[in-house]
Amino acid sequence: MLKYIRRKLIHLIPITFAVTALSFFFVDMLPGDVADAIAGVGTDNSVIDEAAIEEIRKDLGLNRPVIVRYFSWLAGVFTGEFGKSYQTGQLVSEAIAIRLPVTLQLLIMAQFLAVLFAIPAGIITAYKAGKFTDKCITTITFAFLAAPSFIIAIILAFLFAVTLNWFPATGYIPFSEDPLGNLRSFTLPSLALALIEWPILSRVLRNDLIETLQQDYILMAKAKGLSNFYILMRHALRPSSFTLITVIGIQLGNLISGAVIVESIFALPGVGTLLVNSIHSREILMVQGIIVIMAIAYVIINLVVDILYGVLDPRVRE
Amino acid sequence: MTEQYLLDLQDVTVEYDYQGQHFAAVEGVSFGILKGETLGLVGESGCGKSSIGKSIIQLPPPTKGKILFEGKQLSNLSNRALQRMRHNMQIIFQDPVASLNPRRKVRNILSEPLIISGVKEKKQIEERVRFVLNAVNMNPDTTVDKRPHEFSGGQCQRICIARALILEPKFIVCDEPVSSLDVSIQAQILNLLEDLKRKHDLTLLFISHDLAVVKNISDRVAVMYLGKLCEIGASMEIYEKPLHPYTHGLIGSVPSILYENKKIRETELIGEIPSLMNPPSGCRFRTRCSRSEEKCENHEPDLREIRKGQFVACHFPLEY
Amino acid sequence: MAGLLLEVVSLVTSLATKSGKLNAVDEVSFKIDRGQSFGIVGESGSGKSVLSRTIIRVHAENRIVSTKGEIIFEGRNLLSLPEKEMRKIRGREIAMVFQNPMSSLNPVKKIGEQIVEVLIQKLGLSRTDSRYRAIELMNSMGIAESEKQLSNYPMNLSGGMRQRIAIAIAMAPEPKLLIADEPTTALDVTIQGQILNLLQEQTNKFNTAIILISHNLGVISRYTDRVAVMYSGQFVEESATAELMKNPMMPYTSALMRSVPDLTSPPHTKLRAIDGMPPSLLETPQGCRFQERCQGVRDKCFSEMPEIILNGGDHRYRCWYPLEN
């Protein structure tokens, strides 16, 4: 098992390296840099002052070779030092740190709800495969699969906030101030994310379970005279959950993407809204910082998923 | 002696890497096959018999040792020369369904070897395809435009044999060609192979785990255990008077149909086959051998000729 | 302890496949006594596996199954039992060993867990008791270091060892009937003997009757008391094993025996192959199902299906013109 984790960790190093390099370069290589932005190039009423831009470049160290800049930036990344916002002067790390808990709470609640819906739905549809219950649930999953997150979010907001007024449409209440209000403010956003995630998970679980239920060892378990429920839970569920776990890992990127949209619809002050705002105000360092944090988070969470995989399936540990 | 072998294996070793572990599936195996004979290669799973078959057709080539075909060392050949040499050596696999591409028609499957070897004329290709289909007792008119899934396992194996024959090879490796077939179909394929061998002057290496099948088709038989050759000799001799305790045990463990007048040799080999990753020292069979002594643990037995043409790798061969 | 254990009467099992409905088992009747060893031999697709799985009501085929006839086990018709009752019989009274021990053990559950769950659920033992019992069982199956093996996963064991575990699981509740569906086909020939001997020893010990299914005439001949030959979903011949091997009446049985190469005959003996292929179960011919491949076929074979009939003693066969020996 340790060997397995070590192998996964070693795999992580080049990926992390590449991910940080890409985060840096693709923002860096794009036309228009921080200096342009500060000088106002690209905005409608800008007067291009080459000398001023050059001055700003020098100040920011932008005239150094790109490799040097990358490594100094990378060193910054590992010490949590991403630079400063040139508009407000706020530290990038600080701005992210304030907003990260909001996004994390949203992601965790959404993931929890998605799994909570998906596992029973997957089990029921696989067990009743081809029957009426299966057809009903799978038809519903189909409808949700076709709805982009922003449409689901809008419908939820329209129904439960605007029309029924059960939950707040926008706004964020910190957990420390009002725990119940905090959960209420997170209900609709996390539900919106969960609703786009669960049909995928449920379908994956259903297909894998159906395949597992055809295996010889399930027949053997039946021949042992075990009950169907016991076989389903104790023999079939675990070997059927591997794809589910992999898919949760892969879907994480989509979940984060969804979070960006949902945060801006429900006006949650998370990393997503920060990213959207930073892009619109050309806060390049902020954008870089957010992207690299998202990418590293993705890599680390996938490592956790891989390890979980190893815990559940003795075959991959070898 | 060596010259008259059509195929000569000298000290062949085949190594693989599996999940970070390096091991030899075949270690230091030497034998030759005479022109026109059928050599049977028997052994249980993991003994390396299939690896030998594949190393002869250089897929992959052996990691150590030489394989000579008509006196030419195969691993020294350039790609182009090897390509030409492949006409002379073909292979038939165990699972006939898996060895035919499901998306291609029989006509395309059979003409593929001709096209690769540079035959361009359509008419000539068509003629050859019809000829080999007839040779394996299949009606060309009803078969050429079908795809493999429209045939039964036995028919698919006939198509595989036809494909192997189409380049008029001198030598065919038959890698468990009847193991996945039903007994009634198995006999048809075995008879077909015998026929073709006679008609087309073929030399066969017949790999199988089924001792009765091997005895029926082979002139000589080689027995392998855990990557090593234990015994080789004339088919009749090996089965009547095996020298190696493993050969003896193997033959004894085949359950045969009880007739009143037939004698049955009942022996049961104890224990399990050891792992190839970590083979026993000395003689590899010693962990399951009732005759094993200290010498077997420390010294690996060499292959030596005990009776004329019958070689055995054992310190204490059986006596008769 | 002799006496009738199982009686199958006119059993028909139909499967709905993509290309239509077919009778995988067609009008099969037989009896098994307590402690008897009953062999079923046949080629692939002859219906022997479907037959055995109908008895224990465990189907793998991903198709709709319907059954007719009677399966009377100790006086009760299994076919009319509700699933809940049937579950009590499965694994307790009737157990099963599958062909491939590589796939019949759950790859992500520890060996110990897979044995113990039967002991707990079927015999009502406590967790600690069942652990001891599991070790005992594994010892009697010839498994070395059984205590250590409990916490192993199936992938760490060889095929032979896995099949021993499967037998241990099947024999744990000392069932009255054990169904062994090609139990050694996936194993090496030297291991095959060990496993079959173990099965024989265990079933003798508890007077368990066994249905041994195999395509290998040698195995059937050596390990069974009675044997039935299946062809195209039907029993075509049934008798005491020694009698059948000596005096096959049905041309198919005889041809089957002759098409197998024999260890005692010299090399290059011409095999007597059976021409053609078994008929498709979707469109079985009128009359005898072996008609197309039979050497002694006559007009009547094409028009009328022969009934399976008794020949004086207890040798039954389905043929209009049986062989004379």
Added chain:
Amino acid sequence: MTNITKFAQRLGNIPPLVNAIFTLWIPAVWISCLLAMVIFADLLPLYDPFESDFTALKVRGSPEFWLGTDVLGRDIFSRIIYGSRTSLTVGFFAPVCGMLIGLFLGIVSGYYRGRLESLVVGLIDIILAFPNIVLAMCILFFAGASIVNLIIVLSITSIPANTRIARASTLTYAKRDFVLAARAQGASHLRILWREILPNIILPQMAYILSFMSIIIMIEGSLAFLGVGVPPPTPTLGGMIAQGFPDINTDPHITFLPALFLFLTVLSLNLIGDQLRSRVAVRESAI
């Protein structure tokens, strides 16, 4: 005794609640009509999607404006058609490019294995590490939002899934004996890839393309909604939804009509894709 098998008797894709008329033909008709309208939009008697009628702001559906007008008094139906044009253009070219690249990477890495495979797998991991919408947002905003850029970005995001599918099926086929048999006949690797492997994996792969199209259309909508897609005044479905969102309690139709169109289009593509996949799967299992 008809339910001996209590367990799953049917494998495969989603069993439709209703029959093929609803799961295949109605979606197909929907997509065909939409496609026709989108292609011939310029010839149809539609309002100019850019022209505002300030006398008719935010009106509901009427004989004059079928689906009503938006905040700026532009005809919603006409804007939906022109907006779908953007969605479908991107939704067609991006998955096709992504599939071609993914197919190539998947086959090559699955067949040659070794270092090449680790490299491709690493590349996929790297692409996946950037959430697709976030990646697209950044590139589009800094490089400029145009249809071509949109297609490039979305092609990149659809490479990983395509590569995985192609690699997985190549791995299963490359192990089969017919590949070994081809090598024994002396076929070159290139010939084996082309004649033996590609024909086997291309069809299952193609069956996924409609599903990828629907995903890309959803992403395109999301980007437009966030205001980083094709810039206004070019109509886009996502942009229309975003524009109507502030007035959702008074004039929900401005938001929900384009949303409904987007939803139905994606749903239709998914349904047809699923049918296609299950048909290919049936053919596979027959082989």
